[in-house]
Amino acid sequence: xxxxxxxxxxxxxxxxxxxxxxxxxxxxxxxxxxxxxxxxxxxxxxxxxxxxxxxxxxxxxxxxxxxxxxxxxxxxxxxxxxxxxxxxxxxxxxxxxxxxxxxxxxxxxxxxxxxxxxxxxxxxxxxxxxxxxxxxxxxxxxxxxxxxxxxxxxxxxxxxxxxxxxxxxxxxxxxxxxxxxxxxxxxxxxxxxxxxxxxxxxxxxxxxxxxxxxxxxxxxxxxxxxxxxxxxxxxxxxxxxxxxxxxxxxxxxxxxxxxxxxxxxxxxxxxxxxxxxxxxxxxxxxxxxxxxxxxxxxxxxxxxxxxxxxxxxxxxxxxxxxxxxxxxxxxxxxxxxxxxxxxxxxxxxxxxxxxxxxxxxxxxxxxxxxxxxxxxxxxxxxxxxxxxxxxxxxxxxxxxxxxx
Amino acid sequence: xxxxxxxxxxxxxxxxxxxxxxxxxxxxxxxxxxxxxxxxxxxxxxxxxxxxxxxxxxxxxxxxxxxxxxxxxxxxxxxxxxxxxxxxxxxxxxxxxxxxxxxxxxxxxxxxxxxxxxxxxxxxxxxxxxxxxxxxxxxxxxxxxxxxxxxxxxxxxxxxxxxxxxxxxxxxxxxxxxxxxxxxxxxxxxxxxxxxxxxxxxxxxxxxxxxxxxxxxxxxxxxxxxxxxxxxxxxxxxxxxxxxxxxxxxxxxxxxxxxxxxxxxxxxxxxxxxxxxxxxxxxxxxxxxxxxxxxxxxxxxxxxxxxxxxxxxxxxxxxxxxxxxxxxxxxxxxxxxxxxxxxxxxxxxxxxxxxxxxxxxxxxxxxxxxxxxxxxxxxxxxxxxxxxxxxxxxxxxxxxxxxx
Numbered sequence: 111x112x113x114x115x116x117x118x119x120x121x122x123x124x125x126x127x128x129x130x131x132x133x134x135x136x137x138x139x140x141x142x143x144x145x146x147x148x149x150x151x152x153x154x155x156x157x158x159x160x161x162x163x164x165x166x167x168x169x170x171x172x173x174x175x176x177x178x179x180x181x182x183x184x185x186x187x188x189x190x191x192x193x194x195x196x197x198x199x200x201x202x203x204x205x206x207x208x209x210x211x212x213x214x215x216x217x218x219x220x221x222x223x224x225x226x227x228x229x230x231x232x233x234x235x236x237x238x239x240x241x242x243x244x245x246x247x248x249x250x251x252x253x254x255x256x257x258x259x260x261x262x263x264x265x266x267x268x269x270x271x272x273x274x275x276x277x278x279x280x281x282x283x284x285x286x287x288x289x290x291x292x293x294x295x296x297x298x299x300x301x302x303x304x305x306x307x308x309x310x311x312x313x314x315x316x317x318x319x320x321x322x323x324x325x326x327x328x329x330x331x332x333x334x335x336x337x338x339x340x341x342x343x344x345x346x347x348x349x350x351x352x353x354x355x356x357x358x359x360x361x362x363x364x365x366x367x368x369x370x371x372x373x374x375x376x377x378x379x380x381x382x383x384x385x386x387x388x389x390x391x392x393x394x395x396x397x398x399x400x401x402x403x404x405x406x407x408x409x410x411x412x413x414x415x416x417x418x419x420x421x422x423x424x425x426x427x428x429x430x431x432x433x434x435x436x437x438x439x440x441x442x443x444x445x446x447x448x449x450x451x452x453x454x455x456x457x458x459x460x461x462x463x464x465x466x467x468x469x470x471x472x473x474x475x476x477x478x479x480x481x482x483x484x485x486x487x488x489x490x491x492x493x494x495x496x497x498x499x500x501x502x503x504x505x506x507x508x509x510x511x512x513x514x
Numbered sequence: 515x516x517x518x519x520x521x522x523x524x525x526x527x528x529x530x531x532x533x534x535x536x537x538x539x540x541x542x543x544x545x546x547x548x549x550x551x552x553x554x555x556x557x558x559x560x561x562x563x564x565x566x567x568x569x570x571x572x573x574x575x576x577x578x579x580x581x582x583x584x585x586x587x588x589x590x591x592x593x594x595x596x597x598x599x600x601x602x603x604x605x606x607x608x609x610x611x612x613x614x615x616x617x618x619x620x621x622x623x624x625x626x627x628x629x630x631x632x633x634x635x636x637x638x639x640x641x642x643x644x645x646x647x648x649x650x651x652x653x654x655x656x657x658x659x660x661x662x663x664x665x666x667x668x669x670x671x672x673x674x675x676x677x678x679x680x681x682x683x684x685x686x687x688x689x690x691x692x693x694x695x696x697x698x699x700x701x702x703x704x705x706x707x708x709x710x711x712x713x714x715x716x717x718x719x720x721x722x723x724x725x726x727x728x729x730x731x732x733x734x735x736x737x738x739x740x741x742x743x744x745x746x747x748x749x750x751x752x753x754x755x756x757x758x759x760x761x762x763x764x765x766x767x768x769x770x771x772x773x774x775x776x777x778x779x780x781x782x783x784x785x786x787x788x789x790x791x792x793x794x795x796x797x798x799x800x801x802x803x804x805x806x807x808x809x810x811x812x813x814x815x816x817x818x819x820x821x822x823x824x825x826x827x828x829x830x831x832x833x834x835x836x837x838x839x840x841x842x843x844x845x846x847x848x849x850x851x852x853x854x855x856x857x858x859x860x861x862x863x864x865x866x867x868x869x870x871x872x873x874x875x876x877x878x879x880x881x882x883x884x885x886x887x888x889x890x891x892x893x894x895x896x897x898x899x900x901x902x903x904x905x906x907x908x909x910x911x912x913x914x915x916x917x918x
Contacts, residue, residue, distance in 0.1 A: 165842030165850040165866075195835055195850075197867040230835035231868040340839050417821070421913035431599055431634035435744050438569030446569040447601075462569075463601040464635040501914065503907050509825035510905065 115276060116285075116370035118377075122271030123148050124255035125286035126309035128351030132249035133257030136242020138190030138235055139228065145242030146187045146261035148305055149215060149250050154349035155311075156182040156223070157318035159325045161342035168193050168200030169224040170343055172208065176220050180314030182347055185305050186211040186246070187225040188239055189264050189290070194230040194340045203234045210240045214247040225303050227264055227290060227341055259288035262303055265508060266291050266385055272377035276310075276370035278363045283310035283352035285367075287374045291382035302329065304344040304378055310367055311350030312357040320368040321346050328375040331407065331496040332383040333415045346371070383497035384480075388504030392480040393423050394497050401490035405442035409485060410496035412440030419483075420501035426476040428467070430458045433483055444487040452484040519680060520689075520774035522781075526675030527552050528659035529690035530713035532755030536653035537661030540646020542594030542639060543632065549646030550591045550665035552709055553619060553654055558753035559715075560586040560627070561722035563729045565746035572597050572604030573628040574747055576612065580624050584718030586751055589709050590615040590650070591629040592643055593668050593694070598634040598744045607638045614644045618651040629707050631668055631694060631745055663692035666707055669912060670695050670789055676781035680714075680774035682767045687714035687756035689771075691778045695786035706733065708748040708782055714771055715754030716761040724768070725750050728776040732783040735811065735900040737819045750775070787901035788884075792908030796884045797827050798901050805894035809846035813889060814900035816844030823887075824905035830880040832871075834862045837887055848891040856888040 124131050128151045133143040158177045160170050176182065186207055193200050204224050212219045226234075249257075259269040273286040289304040312320070325344050350356065357364050384392040395413045400406035413419055416436040422429035430451040438446060451459040454475030456467050475481065481500075528535050532555045537547040562581045564574055580586065590611055597604050608628050616623045630638075653661075663673040677690040693708040716724070729748050754760065761767050788796040799817045804810035817823055820840040826833035834855040842850060855863040858879030860871050879885065885904075 163839065163842040164847070165838055195838055195863070195867055197851075197865065230839075231863070340842060417909075418913055421910055423914075424910065425914035427914070434569055434599055435567065435634070438567040438744060443568070446599075459599070459635070461601065463599055501910055503910050505821075506825055506828065506905055506907050506910060509822055510827075510829035510831070 115366045116274040116373055119273045119275055121273040121286055122255040122259050122288045123286045123305055123307045124252050125273035126284040126307050126351065128152055128309055128349045129307045130250040130252055131254035131258040132246040132251065133254065133261030134242050134245035134249055136188065136238045138188060138238055143257060143261035144189045145239065145246045146258040147211065147246035147250060148185045148258055148307060150183050150347055150349040152349050152351065153181050153183060154347040155180060155314035155317050156345065156347050157314055157321045158343060158345040159322055161339055163340050165340045167226060167341040168204040169226045170341060172201065172204045173223045173225065173343060173345065176223055179220065181221065182223050183217050183221040184211060184215055185223040185225065185345060186243055187262050187303065188242065189262050190228040191226060191232060191234050192228050192230040192341050193226040193234050196231065196233050199233060203236055206236060207239060207243060210243045211247065214244065223345055225343055227262065227303055230340065255286065255288065262288065262290040264290060265387055268385055270378055270381040272374045274370045274373050276366050278310055278354040278366060281352055281354040283308060283354055285310065285370050285374050287378050289378040289382055291385050302339065302342045302382060304329065306346040306374060308346065308348045309351035310348050310357065311354050312348045312367060316357055316364060317346055317348050320371050323368060324372040324375040327372060328379040331411065331494065332379045333411065333496065333498045380497050383499055386499035387508045388502040389499030390502055391423060391478065391500050392497060393420065393499055394480060394482045394495060396482060396484045396495050397487065398484070398493040399487040399489055400492040401443060403492045403494065406492045406494035408440040408442040409437045409487065410494045412436045413483060413485065414496040414498035417501055420498060423481050424500035424502050426473065428453045428458050428472045428476060430464065433485065434459065434462065437485060444489045448488040450486040450488065454482055519770050520678040520777055523677050523679055525677040525690055526659035526663050526692045527690045527709055527711045528656050529677035530688040530711050530755065532556055532713055532753045533711045534654040534656055535658035535662040536650040536655065537658065537665030538646050538649035538653055540592065540642045542592060542642055547661060547665035548593045549643065549650045550662040551615065551650035551654060552589045552662055552711060554587050554751055554753040556753050556755065557585050557587060558751040559584060559718035559721050560749065560751050561718055561725045562747060562749040563726055565743055567744050569744045571630060571745040572608040573630045574745060576605065576608045577627045577629065577747060577749065580627055583624065585625065586627050587621050587625040588615060588619055589627040589629065589749060590647055591666050591707065592646065593666050594632040595630060595636060595638045596632050596634040596745050597630040597638050600635065600637050603637060607640055610640060611643060611647060614647045615651060618648065627749055629747055631666065631707055634744065659690065659692065666692065666694040668694065669791055672789055674782055674785040676778045678774045678777050680770050682714055682758040682770060685756055685758040687712060687758055689714065689774050689778050691782050693782040693786055695789050706743065706746045706786060708733065710750040710778060712750065712752045713755035714752050714761065715758050716752045716771060720761055720768060721750055721752050724772040724775050727772060728779040731776060732779040735815065735898065736783045736787040737815065737900065737902045784901050787903055790903035791912045792906040793903030794906055795827060795882070795904050796901060797824065797903055798884060798886045798899060800886060800888045800899050801891065802888070802897040803891040803893055804896040805847060807896045807898065810896045810898035812844040812846040813841045813891065814898045816840045817887060817889065818900040818902035821905055824902060827885050828904035828906050830877065832857045832862050832876045832880060834868065837889065838863065838866065841889060848893045852892040854890040854892065858886055
C-alpha cells in the first residue's frame with residue numbers, strides 16, 4: 111500500500127458527504143453538551159465492534175441487535191450516565207432514546223443505534239435525556255461534528271476527531287470519526303466510544319472486516335488502566351454518498367479504504383491513550399523481531415499496561431528492567447538474553463543486559479510528550495505497537511477522590 | 515479438617531527445631547541488614563515454587579537447579595540487588611554467594627539455595643555481598659529468624675513472619691516462615707520472596723504437593739500491581755527434627771500438615787498484600803457461587819487487581835459497579851443479572867443492580883484497615899478469596915519519583 115493512499119484533513123463525523131451531527135445540552139449531570147446525534151441522509155452500511163465484557167450495558171445490547179441487518183441511519187449517544195447495571199429498565203430507557211430519535215427523524219427504530227457513557231448503576235434521567243435528543247435533532251447540521259464530539263466527552267480533556275480522504279477507483283471518498291476516552295464520572299468506569307462515518311460505498315460485511323482489522327491494530331492496542339468497560343463500542347456507518355463503485359471484495363479499493371479507515375482509528379486511539387485519566391505523556395511501545403503477530407501484540411500490550419512501567423514514565427526514568435520484566439510475563443515466547451531495548455533513539459539494553467548510555471540524551475527523550483520504548487526480541491519478523499500513558503497522582507485523584 | 519488442626523504461635527523461620535538464621539549488614543545499597551541466612555542442622559526435604567516470568571533472575575535459575583535432588587540445608591538471600599538482567603556474570607555471582615556460604619557451612623554447594631531482591635540490571639557488589647555472607651554465617655542463631663526476615667525487606671514497612679504448631683501422629687511439629695513483599699529500590703521491580711521451615715518429616719514430593727497447593731490458594735491470590743517479578747520464589751525446607759513418622763502419602767498427617775502449611779502461607783501472603791507499596795488498607799475479595807474453582811479465582815483476582823476498584827477503596831467509595839465490571843472481564847462465566855455484591859456486611863447490589871443501603875454503615879466498613887467485597891455469582895458452589903490493597907498517591911510516588 112502506498113504512503114499516499116490517504117490524506118489527513120480536518121474535521122470529524124461530518125467531514126464525509128451526507129452526514130449531519132449535533133451536540134446538545136440535556137443537563138444529565140452538569141450543564142454541558144451531553145447528547146450527541148449523528149445522522150446520514152441516506153441508508154448506510156453499518157459495522158460494529160463491542161466490549162468483550164460479559165457485563166454489557168443496555169445500549170450496547172440494543173445496538174448489537176440493530177446492526178444485525180447491516181444497515182443504519184443514525185447514532186444517538188449520551189454522556190453523564192452509562193445506563194448500565196440498572197436492571198430491566200436499562201433496555202426500556204435505551205429503547206426510549208432510540209424511539210424518540212427515530213420518531214423525529216422519521217426512521218424505523220432498527221435504523222437508529224444508541225450508546226451511553228458515564229455513571230453506572232443509576233437510572234437515566236429520561237426527561238432530560240429525551241429533551242436532549244429533541245434538541246439534538248433540531249440542531250443537526252453539516253458543521254455539527256465538533257459539537258457531537260464534545261457531547262460524548264466525560265473526563266476527556268479534549269474532543270477527539272479525525273478525518274481523511276482516500277481515492278477509490280478515481281472517486282474521492284472521505285472517512286471521519288470521533289471518539290471519547292477513559293473518562294470517569296463518579297461512580298463509574300472508563301468507557302471508550304468511537305463513531306466513524308464515511309461516504310464511501312462498501313458492503314456491510316466488508317466494512318465489518320475492515321473495521322475489525324483496524325480496531326485490532328488500534329483501539330485494541332491502547333490501554334489506560336486495564337479495565338475493560340461495560341459500554342465500549344466502535345461503530346462505522348458508510349453511506350455511499352461519494353459515488354464510488356460499491357466495495358464488495360478484497361480489491362485495490364478495499365485495500366485503500368481499509369488503510370484509510372485504520373489511519374482514522376489510529377489517530378483517534380492514540381488521542382484516547384494520550385488523554386488517559388491523569389496522563390501527562392503518551393507512552394508508545396514498539397515491538398519488533400517477534401516470532402508471531404500475537405507475540406508482538408502480547409509484549410507491546412503488557413509493557414504499555416504495566417503499572418511499574420507507567421509510573422517510571424511519569425518519573426522520567428529509563429527503566430528498561432521493568433520493560434523487560436513486563437515482556438517476560440506477557441505470555442510471548444522469546445530468549446531474554448537476546449533482547450535489545452531503546453528509549454527514543456537511545457539504546458539502553460543489549461542482549462538482555464544494561465548498556466552505558468547518555469543520561470543527558472535519555473532525559474531529553476523522557477521529557478517529551480510522547481515517550482517511545484522500542485523492544486527488539488530478535489526472534490522473528492513480526493511487529494506491533496501499543497499505546498498507553500503514564501500513571502500519575504492525578505489518576506489516583508480522579509478515581510479515588512470520592513471521600514478522601 | 516478440624517479448626518484446631520494447627521495453633522498459631524509467634525516467631526518465624528527459627529521457630530521449628532534444628533533451624534538457625536541470621537540477618538547481617540553488608541551495605542549493598544544502604545547501611546541496613548541485607549543478607550539473610552537460614553540453616554538446618556540436618557538434611558532437609560525441599561520444595562520450591564518460582565516466578566512464571568520467562569525472564570528469570572540468576573539466583574532463581576540456580577535455586578531451581580539445586581532443589582532438583584529434593585534436599586537442601588541452607589538458603590542465602592540478599593536485598594538491595596536482584597542480580598537480574600546482568601548477563602552471564604549473574605550466574606557467576608549467584609554461584610559465588612552459594613560457594614561462600616557452602617564453604618563456611620561445610621556443605622556441598624548443591625545443598626545451598628540462593629535468592630536476591632532489589633535493583634535489576636546492575637551488577638552485584640560482590641565484595642560487600644560475600645562479606646555479608648561471612649557475617650551471616652558467624653551470626654547464625656536460634657533467635658535469628660527475625661533478623662533474617664528484616665534482611666530481605668526492600669520497601670516493606672514491616673518484617674513478615676508466621677509460625678504454627680501442628681500435631682502429626684501425636685508428635686508436635688512446627689512450621690515457620692518469613693516473606694518480603696512488593697518492594698522497590700530504584701530502578702527495579704516488585705519481588706515476592708518467601709522461605710518456610712519445618713521440623714516435620716515429609717518426603718520432598720509430598721512437600722512439593724502441599725506447597726504448590728498452598729501457594730495456589732495464598733501467594734497466587736494476592737496482587738499489588740499485577741507485575742510478576744523476575745525473582746519471585748517460595749521455598750520450603752522440612753528437616754524432620756520433630757521426630758514424626760515421615761509423611762509419605764495422602765494420610766491424616768499429610769492433611770494436617772498441608773492445612774497448617776497453608777495457614778502459614780496465608781498469613782504471610784495477606785501480610786504482603788496489606789503492606790503493598792503505598793497501601794493504606796487491605797482489600798479482600800471473596801467470591802462465592804461460582805460454577806468452578808477457576809471461575810471463582812478469576813473473578814476474585816480480577817476484582818482485587820482492578821486499578822479502578824483499588825482507587826475506589828482508597829477513596830472509601832462503595833463502588834460496586836467497578837467490582838461487577840471487573841468480574842465481567844475476568845474471563846469467568848456467569849449471569850450478570852444474578853450477581854449480589856456486599857461491602858463488609860452491607861449488601862450494595864442484588865441481581866446485578868444497585869440497592870439502597872446505609873451510607874453511614876458503608877462508610878464505617880470502608881474506613882477499616884481491611885475492606886471485604888463479597889461477590890455471590892449464584893452460578894454454582896465454588897468459592898475463592900483474593901487479597902490486594904488500595905491504589906494510592908504513595909504508590910505513584912514510590913514508583914515514579916525518580917526525576918520528578
